[in-house]
Amino acid sequence: MRTNKLLITFLRWPIISRVLLIIFLIIIFFGSIIHLIEPENFPTVFDGIWWALVTTSTVGFGDYVPSSIAGRSLGMVLILFGTGFVTTYFVTLAATAVTNQNSFLDGKMKYYGDKHIIIVGWNERVRIIIEQLIKLDSSVKILLIDETLKENPNPKYDIHFIKGNPTVDETLLKADINHAEMVILTADQSKDEQQADMLTILTLIAIKGLNPDAYCIVEILAGHQVNNAKRAGANEIIETNHISGLLMVNDVVSHGMSDILVTMLDQLKGSKLKYIELSKNDVGMTFQYTSSALLKERIILLGVKRGENSYINPPLSYTLEENDELLVIKD
Template sequence: MQSLIRVYFRMPLFLRLLGTVLLLMILFGFIIHTLEPDSFPTIFDGIWWAFVTGSTVGYGDYVPLSTGGKLTGIILILMGGGLVTFYMATLSASTVKHGQALSRGEIAFRGTDHVILVGWNERTRQLIDMILHQKDQEKIVLIDSTMNEMYERLSLVHFVKGDASNEETLEMANAKHARLAVITADPSKKEQQSDQSVIHQIVALKGHHPQLFIIAEILTERQKINAQRAGADTVIRSNDFMSSLFYHELYRNDPVQPFQLLLDLLISRQFHEEVIDHALIGKPFITVLADYLKDGSLIIGLRNEQDVTFKLDQDTTLKEGDRLIFLSQLRT
């Protein structure tokens, strides 16, 4: 008996109240059936009357006729009405409290096969918008320590407030059952500090979930190898990417807004690799650039057998088998 009482008091308040309401209605249903078996032929009829009366609905389909039955009804209204009202108020308050805790990033994520985004910035905001516009939407968990509350328009994103290098935060994000993680650089920190923070987060995620596929953003070249050693499956150097974009805009004849162009192309998913034309083999990159710009193709990188680079020197000579990475439609 004592163990049952302990279990009862360890339950959440709204569950305890619900249990108390149920027991009270069953008790009064049994009492009214005992007092007036003709008016309440079954115990269930008595329980039905108790719920209707205790909630102050009062359908009138069952009515006590004796003095004892009426006194029982009065006691039920005084006890049950207040208890049911208190239960509903507690349930409403609990729902509001849970919603507030969810928006503040204090509720653990229970889903699986989700995508974890680390860091709230313009890049993750745009990435979330693009993911949510897909036909088959991903389950997204955002980890960030700077945001105080999740925006209402991103209600489909589960927010976890905290540092991704902390085990407790990764537990709340259910990182052990995640499919993929994207770690972005913190624009508010210096480049070296930002890269070190990203590497710490890679190590923490890999330690928590060794098979997790991680995409990491690094700002400096010298930290790229450290990010790979830490366990990043894909390392993106955003500074190289933006430098390449500025370089191409510098040599365009028609003025264009580079950031808007980049965003439009990414949203439309015009991201391709293409083997260079045979006629361009052995020619300097500046010549290849001019040839592709005629078709409106924006070259951002070069892939060869050894590596992928976004540092494109105008005097680089292209070799057979090199592949150009660019943002545009494929050439016909």
């Protein structure tokens, strides 16, 4: 009974591990036997194992050679039997390496890791996101899910690619969604706005169902779908069309504003637009006082976030309260 269990366990091992174990046992067995047959030519078991190893690998240094009929017969069996297993091992190893490489490129290989960023959908925006994230932190772990790509679009960045439908559990589990730190959902602009947003929200529901703690940044095209995205569990919502519209209006009113806004948002330039927590010393202070204090630290105060509302350039007498967040440009 115990023997059967061991056999079943052995058969469940990867084929490379099984072949390697068999080769290891063959070398030890034949090395020990040749030591017993010709102790004068093979003074120690280690010498016998060395001979068996160089024989099965077809290197054949010739430093240890059997001289008796029994020893040479054993050598013939080792060459016929052991070399076949060694050849099988290396062929299997090479085939597995090629298969894994192809699986990686084709998006069929499961991801094993944690605290990675999953990006759903491939488009020009995603290419920019990936490049910027890697420039900010070269150690960042990024996984891309897309159903339309034939192979990994960015193998040079060592981005793990999963080909599949992001609304299906099988695809998300292959991407190790349970251990993902963040998910970025981009809209499929090959579809109309309604279909693209519905697909995004459906994907969001699938993700939150498997990992409620994943921080999800969602791109929504139609404004009336924002509430549905919030109900589905989106942590942040980016209304692409709304932002583009506002940017164009700013350009109409003040020419050249788009370049300035892009520079402000470009974190690689050294200026980060971000929220910072209000210090205890600034609670009860005015917007003007806090702005002047932050300027001494090379921090530009733009506005205040209070709860769900944000106030850009509020009155100078605006009083700051506990739990407020400050919108700043910070080096």
